[in-house]
Amino acid sequence: MALTATGIGSGLDISTIVQTLVDAERTPKKTLLDNKESTIDSKVSAIGTLKSALSSFQDAIDKLNSGAALNLRTVTQSSDSYFTATADENSKAGSYNISVDTLARSQKLAGVSAIDSSSTVGAGSLAFSVNGNSFSVDIASTDTLSDIADKINRASDNAGVTATIINTDSGSRLVFTSDNTGTDNQMSVTATDTSGTGLSDMFGTGNLQELQSAQDAVVYIDGQKLTSQSNTIENAISGVTLDLTSADSGQTTTLTIAQDNDGVKTNIQNFVDAYNTLMDKISSLSSYDADTDTAGALQGDSLVRSLESQLRSRLSNRISTDSGSIALYDIGISTDRYGKLSVDSTKLDDALSNNMNGIESLFASSDGGIATSLDSLVEGYVKSGGLIDSRNTSYTNETNRIQDQRDALDRQMELLQARLTKQFNAMDLVVAQLNSQSSSVTSALASLPGVVSG
Template sequence: MTIQSLGVGSGLALDDLVQQLLEAERKPKQDRLNIKEERIEAEISGIGQIKSKFSAFEESLDELRSDNNLNGREPTVTNPSEDNDILSADASNSALKGIYEISVEQLASGSRITTDAGAFASSSDAILSSGNSSLTFSVSDEKTFTLEIASGTTLAAFREQVNSAENNFGVTANIIDTGTSAGPRLVFTSSESGLGNDLVISNDNGAPELDRLSTSGGTSNISNDNIQQARNAIAYVDGIEVQSSTNKFENTIQNVEFEVKEVSPKNSVGEMLTSKLNIGFDKEGLEQKIKDFVDNYNSLMEEIDTLSSYGESELEEDGALAGDSLLRGIQTGLASIVGDNVVNSALGGLFQIGIELDKDGKLEIGSSDFGLGSGEDRLNDALEDNFDEIAKLFTDSEGGIATRLYEFTREYTSSGGLLSFREKVAKDSRDDVFSERETLELRMLNYEQVLRDKYLNLDQTVARLNQTASALLSSL
């Protein structure tokens, strides 16, 4: 399409006139689209903010709607003194409350094998002077590796060969240089602890020189005095001896795991001092989950208030979703659930654990008394006296507050939920605005062509009249 330059023939500012007419035609329609697009973008942004707050709220509900998360047990260990770190413990939610006296007589360890005194004069000594042979390290038939020993291999090189062996299952070799006639002594330690998990070093081919490094397969192996067998950890729980192949004792106390770290000290008459293990409710953990729930609920409600409110003056802008019925429905639904009673919990409702709705529809650990103590008092009393009932208050499958709130939020946050649907509708509307802009631009191009055609005729007519006038003036 050719857009001619207007005003050349007539000398009139016709091109400016066309541009002004185009702007007059375009501006009201463009302004309408701009306002519409701005409103839609604000709506999409607002929905995104609500979804984000809903997600955080949903995470806190997920912590509260499961018995396993709420009925936590908190093991507390009291050692004989602050200088001791005898043991640590974990307990599953099904562990029973109780107090246990525990002492540790022996830690679990793997085998320790030391070459005999005088076996080597120097760490640079060759352990095999001629030919090739091999040594096999094993703990039972499942854990084993073999090292091929080449002629001239030194004691130091052999140490590195052991430590870097590809199939090494946990054997470490170190050289201790005694600085005496005993010479350097090679020490093997195995990480496989527990009675019967003894490290065996086999001299596979019976090479006499390798007897110095083996416990079997030769005629003059390492002496038994230099072999420490693997052993169990030994502890006493309320005076009863218990053993474990590792330093962890699993289910020795039902649904409790404790790990011993050092041997218990003894008193002046040689008696082992005990550590006290107390299995109780995780009150601090549950209290924090409850307070996180309150904070996330309030954060969600504040976001809804901000997005749905109208400006109180002309200087204050309305929220992106001011007066939106969807947000009012969310507020009403949430407030209804947190204000309900839970029939299957002896506590009844959130009020009994100190949580109240304030005048703004937010939750708070109340300060009012009502003859029942402040909110903090009621929460502490519930944690102390009705720990299991708090779980029912939130997790009951029929009326639990966290259970119902989670199901309610999923109606809005799931991929097919109301917020996602609303977001899709808004994005479709934004696409419609883009299409309207394209249509407007096409219409304006056509309108420009019509104007230019019209004023081109005017330009040419005025040009011809000017030529006629000039010719008449010349004749006169």
């Protein structure tokens, strides 16, 4: 490989000169690309912040976009010893005296004891019938009690029977339990032998022992008797579910259902607070601060302007109801000149007490309800493939283009450096040749007769 030494002829530091000229060409262009990339990075961060703020706002909307979240009820009981109660939006305010006479329970049948769970019984089949549904399992002569239990429990057409083994001092017993409570779910078991009498001897008629009889739940509501197959009783009182836990016919529990205005008010206030937080975030991302001469990363962005416009438009919706139309202002929620919401607590309390159906329609109506409409709007921005994802894709494409421009700039600078180096080396060669010629002339003149050296 040839060695190149630059600046020998001229004495100049050609490498430094070339690098300085290349840097002078590169720096302003690189700075421009850096600024563009920094701007895009700021926008990516800002759009991510906006998406997070919209998702938080959507969480608050979810508390208002269904009737169940608006028509809340409070449930109080004089005792929690016998049942728990829940009430939905269809329940009515009132007080009820309830006593639990009996709990529903499942039937349990047990076969004759065997030595242990590994004992075999015999070959044949066991057929079960529960509440009009039937299934059967085939039993091999090598099947143990454990094998039989597994076959019953794993049967694809099992009609509602669970088999377990209970080990006691007298041996192991296979116990069949109805999966569902109540007298409708009593079981019948038929044993059929194909060799010997083992299955019939253990599970046949007269050999099965009833460990627990099936039983219906019985409750009295304001003195009126109700029988249920299950310990979960729905709509004995409209919109109320009772989960029975204990029985004592001599004890009465007072159940009180009331409209939960405070809970609804909290959900509405949370919605107002979440909206104002969202508007503050949008303002910080898109406004211009004259005092500091700084602009938000999304200032003038069409996506943000459109979002703000649509949010404010939906807040002004009037919703038709059976008793007329209703808007946010009618329940005490107003918008100030900055686009933020405020609540007149007295006016809202009055609406909650006297117009709950109107409030439900205002927020949760499928035909333009404010919460429903806002949720749909926000979802269009935050969903996968939505408007914000599309904007992020455009930012990614811009970043890729900037990187392409950086690569092109690097190639240009490499060519420029090579060209300048070549030009300066050529100049250096000329200077070296001139210096050489100058030395030759000087030597020739010095050798002439009569020339006196200075």
